[in-house]
Amino acid sequence: MSAQQYRLVEHLADMIIPGDDTPGAKQAGVAEFIDFMLANRVAVSGGRDIRSTADGIEAGNDAQVRFLSGLNWINVRSHSEFGKAFMDCSAEQQNGMLQELAYKDKFKPNTESGRAFFQMIRDYTVVGYYTTRIGLESIGYPGLRELWPSMPGCSHPDDPEHLELPKPAM
């Protein structure tokens, strides 16, 4: 990936998983992860049956090609919509473009390859983020501890159907 492409990936990943009360994709180093996985030809999605090294490499090569052409698609699209590169668009313009790729009710005709790319970078971003300490802490993954003195189990023994749980915070 060129430096320019890398910055675009870093930006897109942080749009997909932004910082809020916990750090986002940029701080979790997701762009570096994506760069590493693509360079080593590791596909994280696509549902291919990997039965041999050749299958894996083929899937990884395909991911590489589709990812890079997807980045290109994003800039071609931003040029045709707004007359400039994606990174030069306003936050609102960028958000609008991604919305058209991410939400069914906002899909535009003839954007299939852009949508496929969005799913792909979303897969890489989610995998890259939720396999870091930052990502796992953001959802409160309890398995970061090496041992528990006992299996705590359910803490609502009086409510087996769990119909009277406290109202969630979010």
Added chain:
Amino acid sequence: MADNTYDVIVVGTGAGGGTAMKMLCEAGLRVCALNSGPRTDPDKDYRNHRQVYDLKYRGYGDPLRFKDKPHQEPYSVEESEYSEGRDLFEHDVAYSNAPGTDWYWKRCKATGGKANFWGRSSARFGDIDFKAADLDGFGENWPVDYAEIAPWFSKAERYMGVASTIQNRPSNPDGDYLPPIPWRCLDYIIKKGAEKIGVPYLPDRCAQLTVAHEGHPACHYCGNCSRGCEVGSFFSPTWFTIPEAEATKNLTLLTHALVRSVLLDENGQAKGVAYVDRNAKKEVEVYAKVVVLAASCVETAHIMLNSKSRHWPTGVANSSGQLGRNLCEHLYGCPGYGYLPRLLGQPATPDSIADSTVAWMPRWQNLKNPREEKFIRGYSVYMGGGCGEFPGYYGELEGFGAKFKRDIKRYYPTSVGALIQAPTLPSPTNYVDIDPDKQDIFGIPQLRFHFQWGENELLMWQHSKQVMVDLFKAMGAELWGTDVEPNRPGTSLHETGVCRFGNDPKKFVTNKWAQTHDVPNLYICDASIFPNCTDKTTTMPIVAFTMRTCDYMLDNFKKGVHSRT
């Protein structure tokens, strides 16, 4: 006495072979055990307290790791990046699939075998299994009944340590149990839903030490059992049978020793085994008065089919022609997954720290009347879910940005999914044989699989999908989807058959003691003797039947049927 002659040779060191060598060594016999791969070193091989972010490829593994290997397909769950760089799984010995067969043969070649990483479910078989042919008219009864085998189940359970409760169900009789694993929120919700549709949801029989047991520490709930337990808090040969056999000083354990055939004397009886020393790349022979095969079901048949002589032109002890026949397996697949809206936004709970199916739906079909369903026999279902290692449900959530991130957290405690365990029925078209055209890198003729799902198990698969629709509704859950097709055959690792036991030498490979009908000094201690696989798993029964077989064999040594060296 020559150095390479023993009382008993045991081929394989997994659930069956490990148990056999322990019992025989403790009885004072000189035992040579052969294992096709290296010795398992828990500290180096399991590495289970590493976190996913410590792994270079975050669990996906180096895509070039099997480059140039004869068998390059990775073995899913059991073989992960956590043990990468260790030589635990078989990638050097290839196997064949007949046209139309898609068998996935996962092999752990390190000592202890697949029992280093097993799922730990340990239900007893019952007369509903042993006498199923009487009930529904299909196939053959087992040559044992529950009354005969129950004491051996007790011995196996007491030795291994199995956590569960008393449940009074005919499909999985009660045993001797440690306290059960405490239930999680989702287990209680599933149970309430299951009650409403008349399906049982009960603690699994789980060979996981909820309390310290026979010198083994209680589980510390790190949650990574399927990568191997580094303190030995669940039964595995690595922590139980192998060190106990070695403590007797009667054991010679040969590693990197890939057995190719049973050696036969001029009378067609077993006199030892021939193996490939994989390090030295040479052929070696060892000799014994008795040979025990426990190479993991189909590999046992592979060795026997490759053991030919004047007496046994189609493979040793194959006068019945049944060697390799009647291959059975569990159909696995997800008949339903989704989420529990009532848990949305609740705090994360440590649902995966027991890394176990805490509870399950033991077979409930065809119990009162063996023909009440469109299929015969029955299946079980394991349920999982809750807060795990990765938010795999993210694909169900649309969009990106702050809301997407918040949704991933909100849904974290809610996911729930099912795994069906449906037994196949023995079929004349499901078997293994020797590929006439292919040899592995050591020149050993390759094993070839012939296997298709049958109508009965596919009816169970359809049935389970409807049950999940009903269950999800009853427990107030939303269904996201199901697997379209079952998993590939071989996925469950529960293959049975290929050396069925039974009383008639014309129809079965071994007698009820797992001693081959044709060759009295050749025994089998793995699941290849089981005529079918039932809806339960095989490891605990392998241990129980092995204990019983070894008890019988030791009696034969006492009576002079077998002599010592």
